[in-house]
Amino acid sequence: MVLCPVIGKLQHKRVVLASASPRRQEILSNAGLRFEVVPSRFKEKLHKASFATPYAYAVETAKQKALEVAGRMHQKDLRAPDVVIGADTIVAVGAMILEKPVDKQDAYRMLSRLNGKEHSVFTGVAIVHCCSKDGRLDTEVSEFYEETTVKFSELSEELLWEYINSGEPMDKAGGYGIQALGGMLVEYVHGDFLNVVGFPLNHFCKELARLYYPPRPADLRRVRHDSIPAVDTFENLSDSEAGGADPGQSAKGGRGGEQADGDRSQAPRALDAALNGADSRPRFPTGLLELMDGFKASKSREVGLECWPCGRLWDPAALLAGQQVDGGPQDTSCLQGRPGLPMADHADQAGVCWGSWSKCHPPPPKVLFTACKLKLFDVLKDQGPLQAVDVARKLSTCAGRTEQLLDVCAALGLLEKTRRGYSNTEVATLHLVSDGEHSLQGVAEYNDAHVWGVFTRLGLAVREGAEQTRGALGAMEEERLSQSRELTLQFMRAKHSLSKLTAHHVATAFDLSRFASACDLGGCTGILARELAQEYPRLQVTVFDLPEVTELSGGFQRGGRQTERIRFVPGDFFKDSLPEADLYVLSRMLQDWPDDKLHKLLSRISSSCKPGGGLLVAEAAAEEEGASQSPRLRTLSAGQPRSPDEHRRLLQRHGFQDVRVARAGDLLCVVLGTRAAP
Numbered sequence: 079m080v081l082c083p084v085i086g087k088l089q090h091k092r093v094v095l096a097s098a099s100p101r102r103q104e105i106l107s108n109a110g111l112r113f114e115v116v117p118s119r120f121k122e123k124l125h126k127a128s129f130a131t132p133y134a135y136a137v138e139t140a141k142q143k144a145l146e147v148a149g150r151m152h153q154k155d156l157r158a159p160d161v162v163i164g165a166d167t168i169v170a171v172g173a174m175i176l177e178k179p180v181d182k183q184d185a186y187r188m189l190s191r192l193n194g195k196e197h198s199v200f201t202g203v204a205i206v207h208c209c210s211k212d213g214r215l216d217t218e219v220s221e222f223y224e225e226t227t228v229k230f231s232e233l234s235e236e237l238l239w240e241y242i243n244s245g246e247p248m249d250k251a252g253g254y255g256i257q258a259l260g261g262m263l264v265e266y267v268h269g270d271f272l273n274v275v276g277f278p279l280n281h282f283c284k285e286l287a288r289l290y291y292p293p294r295p296a297d298l299r300r301v302r303h304d305s306i307p308a309v310d311t312f313e314n315l316s317d318s319e320a321g322g323a324d325p326g327q328s329a330k331g332g333r334g335g336e337q338a339d340g341d342r343s344q345a346p347r348a349l350d351a352a353l354n355g356a357d358s359r360p361r362f363p364t365g366l367l368e369l370m371d372g373f374k375a376s377k378s379r380e381v382g383l384e385c386w387p388c389g390r391l392w393d394p395a396a397l398l399a400g401q402q403v404d405g406g407p408q409d410t411s412c413l414q415g416r417p418g419l420p421m422a423d424h425a426d427q428a429g430v431c432w433g434s435w436s437k438c439h440p441p442p443p444k445v446l447f448t449a450c451k452l453k454l455f456d457v458l459k460d461q462g463p464l465q466a467v468d469v470a471r472k473l474s475t476c477a478g479r480t481e482q483l484l485d486v487c488a489a490l491g492l493l494e495k496t497r498r499g500y501s502n503t504e505v506a507t508l509h510l511v512s513d514g515e516h517s518l519q520g521v522a523e524y525n526d527a528h529v530w531g532v533f534t535r536l537g538l539a540v541r542e543g544a545e546q547t548r549g550a551l552g553a554m555e556e557e558r559l560s561q562s563r564e565l566t567l568q569f570m571r572a573k574h575s576l577s578k579l580t581a582h583h584v585a586t587a588f589d590l591s592r593f594a595s596a597c598d599l600g601g602c603t604g605i606l607a608r609e610l611a612q613e614y615p616r617l618q619v620t621v622f623d624l625p626e627v628t629e630l631s632g633g634f635q636r637g638g639r640q641t642e643r644i645r646f647v648p649g650d651f652f653k654d655s656l657p658e659a660d661l662y663v664l665s666r667m668l669q670d671w672p673d674d675k676l677h678k679l680l681s682r683i684s685s686s687c688k689p690g691g692g693l694l695v696a697e698a699a700a701e702e703e704g705a706s707q708s709p710r711l712r713t714l715s716a717g718q719p720r721s722p723d724e725h726r727r728l729l730q731r732h733g734f735q736d737v738r739v740a741r742a743g744d745l746l747c748v749v750l751g752t753r754a755a756p
């Protein structure tokens with residue numbers, strides 16, 4: 079059904095509505111959902127005072143209703159349905175919760191309370207995905223609520239009693255049915271009407287979409303940067319930038335009524351796998367990585383010489399000869415990239431709004447880094463949605479500045495702003511919450527603490543020439559080796575989180591089962607090694623990296639599947655003998671080095687590799703020959719991305735033949751060559 083493809087997602091599932099409410103049945107069947115009705119036997123007797131908010135009570139009741147049905151059905155025939163939907167509607171006047179009246183007097187009390195005033199109607203909804211395994215019931219609960227504001231007119235006693243005597247109030251929350259006679263009592267409604275009737279269909283569809291269609295990277299890429307509110311500075315926040323008042327508190331947090339948010343990081347992947355049998359890995363967060371890298375663009379723009387989208391340097395002489403250095407490059411052609419093509423078009427192709435970042439100080443990447451540092455996304459994950467003032471209180475920051483920060487994050491697509499406050503978007507839940515499996519906090523931290531500084535030297539490097547520019551960028555890598563243990567750890571955290579996103583794609587781009595041993599050069603924390611070992615049960619894998627890296631890598635092994643087929647060997651691939659292996663792997667390594675070092679590395683690999691052995695290279699995919707700059711995976715890299723053909727020639731030049739190229743995971747170019755006999 080074109081109108082609501084999300085409802086269609088449930089078409090081949092056994093769906094049960096755990097509700098006796100005829101209104102809910104009607105709303106859902108009108109929407110085209112096919113389901114069985116099994117009314118819940120859960121007694122709506124939770125202790126109201128133990129809930130922080132009325133909606134938390136409604137959500138919990140909805141959940142218990144659904145779980146009761148799931149459990150009962152599972153017990154009965156040892157096969158639970160695929161999906162059970164539970165709902166609970168309440169009326170709230172301030173903190174007071176009104177449910178269905180027990181008798182006419184009760185109805186009268188309720189209606190008198192609502193008379194002439196505004197109240198809120200909350201419906202809590204729980205979508206329970208069930209899975210029976212070895213006779214055991216596994217459930218995954220997704221919850222949400224919707225709030226609608228309703229105002230009653232001033233009603234006479236006579237009218238109230240006439241309405242009560244109609245019998246309508248008795249099975250309805252708050253003692254009225256807005257869809258029938260009760261509609262006459264209502265002056266206005268703000269929000270979803272169906273939510274008052276008993277089921278927030280719109281929010282339900284959004285929730286299904288969120289569960290069944292995980293976030294698209296493009297959502298972030300298309301954020302219009304000129305819609306970002308201008309902010310002077312966030313310096314006032316810096317007092318507590320190091321993590322807010324009580325990082326422990328933000329990590330744990332209260333449950334409130336927002337458990338639904340807490341579940342979000344897990345639900346999409348697990349459900350994708352359970353329901354579609356599909357690969358449950360998240361899609362590549364292209365937009366987010368571009369945002370994290372964005373300062374490279376804005377720094378480049380400051381010096382006015384590098385076209386970020388195409389990666390070419392501008393001709394400084396032409397700029398000095400009267401082209402728009404001051405006004406920004408929007409109307410100017412990219413002089414060496416694709417002559418004649420305005421910069422704005424390059425920017426558009428790259429999905430960014432060129433030039434407008436300068437309106438927002440600090441630029442969006444810095445906003446993102448600041449939000450990460452403050453653990454903003456952690457607080458919202460545990461306790462959101464929250465109003466700006468509550469966020470500020472939890473972070474011990476200035477309320478005004480915090481609101482600005484939140485608004486910019488919302489404009490960047492990292493937060494959602496509703497009447498209920500700010501909450502994390504899908505991308506933030508998946509990638510910006512610190513303890514998430516796919517968290518990219520490490521990348522943000524490293525970019526902020528280190529790469530940012532390197533790029534502030536870009537202006538000097540550009541003035542001194544293109545090679546110097548590379549030198550400055552390459553220096554980033556040099557510097558990280560010479561600096562502190564903390565910096566090494568930061569680098570490792572960043573690389574670890576990026577590798578988690580790419581390792582599977584790299585390991586499976588080609589069938590590598592003919593190799594008995596592999597050596598991942600610069601394999602860092604061993605994420606790719608683990609993936610290779612998992613994918614190829616015969617394969618022995620060596621992770622070869624600098625001593626300071628291998629020494630720290632143990633701290634990253636916790637929680638991962640361990641295997642004796644992986645070993646860590648310390649060494650410098652520019653100086654020490656490379657461990658013996660049938661297959662050498664360089665994953666996102668070549669881009670880090672200027673040409674002289676890169677050739678040195680390849681020739682050392684070539685000398686160590688036996689004839690018939692292989693070299694597997696994975697790099698950020700550049701679009702085509704000559705248009706080699708894709709900003710996407712540049713996050714940790716300093717050199718230039720190459721096109722598939724450039725990679726092919728590179729490997730051939732170093733004695734590898736039968737070079738095959740594959741695109742992997744949308745953003746990676748993976749190349750496999752076989753060592754020819756010398």
Ligand SMILES: O=c1[nH]cc([C@@H]2O[C@H](COP(=O)(O)OP(=O)(O)OP(=O)(O)O)[C@@H](O)[C@H]2O)c(=O)[nH]1
Pocket residue numbers: 096097098099100101102117118122143165166167168178249250251254255256257260274275276277
């Ligand atoms: O304007 C309207 N407001 C509310 C309703 C109906 O009220 C009930 C709310 O009760 P509850 O959520 O507990 O649901 P039950 O009917 O008891 O069914 P369950 O088996 O799900 O517990 C609900 O039916 C609303 O539709 C209304 O009709 N109009």
